[in-house]
Amino acid sequence: MGSYQNTNYDPEETAGLLSSPGPEQRKARRNLILVFLGAVFISLIAIGVIAVWTEVSYGLPTKRNVILMISDGFGPASETFARDYYQYVNDLPYNYVTPLDKILVGSSRTRSSNSLVTDSAAVNPEGSPCGTILEAAKEIGMVTGLVVTSRITHATPASFSAHVVSRNLEYNIATQQIGDYPLGRNVDLMFGGGRCYFLPNSSEGSCRPDTRDVLSEAKKLGFHYLSTREEFDKLETNSQR
Known part of the structure; x- marks a missing residue:
């Protein structure tokens, strides 16, 4: 058998991932963060302006939620595994497409700044x-909200609602949330x-290191705490917001 060679391997890229960032890299990342925040603000404002213009100009109902x-x-x-499995167990045709296939218009590649495994803690390498x-x-x-099927203090929801140096600091994430x-x-509903x-x-089942x-x-x-389905079903649903 011949040996396999990864033609996509980039030594400089790998070295950059595994090494500590230099002053120029740190400056570039800071600039990138500022650009990102600016883009978020502009996008949100643009969405609001377009929605109002559409409603005023054409009298059409507009979506006010993202x-x-x-x-x-x-x-x-x-996605491929899920599609193939569902196709197989339901004896579907070879060209079956999932609901996600129909609405997917693109994808993004994300990575950590200084690690092969991202931390999702909403802080930079410094x-x-x-x-x-x-925010x-x-x-x-x-009005903002987080709805998850994991712990609300887990790494991904934490990246939207807290700033800690490690995803394992869930007790700190909770207090920030x-x-x-x-x-x-910054989160109205969780x-x-x-x-x-x-x-x-001091409570049974606690994961906190403090009191x-x-x-x-x-x-x-101002938070209202619900822990049962009965409490959830009693929620008022006629809010204007």
Whole structure:
């Protein structure tokens, strides 16, 4: 057998990923962060302007909500596997397409600045906070929310709602999510798991290393805490927002 050679291998790129960033790299990243935040603000403002113009000019109903869905850890290989499996077990034709195939218009490649495995902690390699989409949305007066099927303090929701140097600092993420950090509260609604990170270590099942009762603090800050389906079903649904 002949040996396999990866023709896409780039030694300089690999060295850059595994080495510490220099002053020029750090400056470039800071500039990139500023450009990103600027683009987010401009995009959100543009969406609002277009919506108002459409409604005024044509009398058409417009969407006032933006829902960003994150399929965490889900890439092209996962999509192919799901499609092939569903096609096989349901005896579908060879050219079957999934609902996602019909709406997918592109993909993005993301990576960590200084590690082969990203941390999802919303800070740069120097530990400085990176602006989030929810912070940008809150700045222009939008109502924000996080709905997850994992712990609400997990790495990906944390990248939208907190700034920590490690994804493992979930007890710190919990306190930031209720508004205990310089920008204050930036998430109006949170649905998910991870209750143990909001309970003091004197409570059964707590995951916190301290006695801080984050649930009680959240209630004082205006959060309403629900833990059962019955409580959820009693929620008022006629809010104008």
